[in-house]
Each structure stands twice: as structure tokens, then as C-alpha cells.
Amino acid sequence: MVAVALGADHAGWELKEALKAWLIDQGHQVLDFGTHAPDSVDYPDYAAQVAEAVAAGKVDHGVLVCGTGIGMAIAANKMPGVRAAVCGDTFTARVSREHNDVNVLCLGARLTGRDLAREILQIWLDSTFAGDRHARRVGKITALEQRLHANGCR
Ligand code: RB5
Numbered sequence: 001m002v003a004v005a006l007g008a009d010h011a012g013w014e015l016k017e018a019l020k021a022w023l024i025d026q027g028h029q030v031l032d033f034g035t036h037a038p039d040s041v042d043y044p045d046y047a048a049q050v051a052e053a054v055a056a057g058k059v060d061h062g063v064l065v066c067g068t069g070i071g072m073a074i075a076a077n078k079m080p081g082v083r084a085a086v087c088g089d090t091f092t093a094r095v096s097r098e099h100n101d102v103n104v105l106c107l108g109a110r111l112t113g114r115d116l117a118r119e120i121l122q123i124w125l126d127s128t129f130a131g132d133r134h135a136r137r138v139g140k141i142t143a144l145e146q147r148l149h150a151n152g153c154r
Contacts, residue, residue, distance in 0.1 A: 005050045
């Protein structure tokens, strides 16, 4: 069982609610940052909260849902320590964990149906980082991030 932070904008909130119910049903812990209604909101506000919870170690993983997943991924990846990726199929979901140690899954509610999204989430949660040469590569991403931040991101 894992702890998962959830966030969505107006385009993703219905799918987020469905995934939340499924996660709870599976016995996982959920930290839901919203949104909880169809009213228009700005996706970076939700990406920031989920990314912060993941980076601070308050949860094991994050899941963000917007129309395409793209805006959420761009915003979440600004947070040091976060590796967010849009996954629209189960192969990408598995490899994003095994090779890239992705810790925030981004989904596009306007592209990915509820059943497929649930399958993607399940496979993503069940997959683990393969380490070895992938650890070296992810380590280089972390080193780049640390160097940029030490220099004020110049
Ligand atoms: C909102 O209309 C839409 O732009 C947003 O959900 C997302 O797709 C952004 O990447």
C-alpha cells in the first residue's frame, strides 16, 4: 500500500475522482488537493501542491490529471526531485517507473478513458525502478537539477 497525492484541474477532476475511489478501494492512502468541481481553475496551482508533497516525502507518488496531462507535467517538473511524465498507455507507464523512476504520473482526461487510465495507474503503481544503468542516468538528471539550482537556474 502506498500514499498518493492527487490533483486535477476542471478538465481532469472527474477522472481524478474516479481514480481516487479506485485507489481507496485498493487500500491506498490518498491526499486529494482538488479541484472538486467543474469550475475553471489553473492547473499549475494543483501541480505545485502535488509536486511539493512528493518532493517533501509526504507521499510516495503523485497523480495529476488535466485535459492532456501536458501542462501538469511541465509545471510539476519545475519542482526539484520531481520526475513527472504523461502516460497514455500501459507500456509507457511501466517503463516510466522502471527506467525513469517517474514519481508523478500525469494523465490526459480528454484523451484517456476511465478504464485505460485505471489500468495505467495500476501498472504504474505495480512497477518499480530497475536501478543499475538507469540509476546512473537518473542520477545525471538530479545532478543537472542541483547544478542549475545552485547557480540560481542560469
Ligand atoms: C484546460 O482547458 C487545459 O488547457 C488543461 O486541462 C491542460 O490540458 C493543459 O495542459
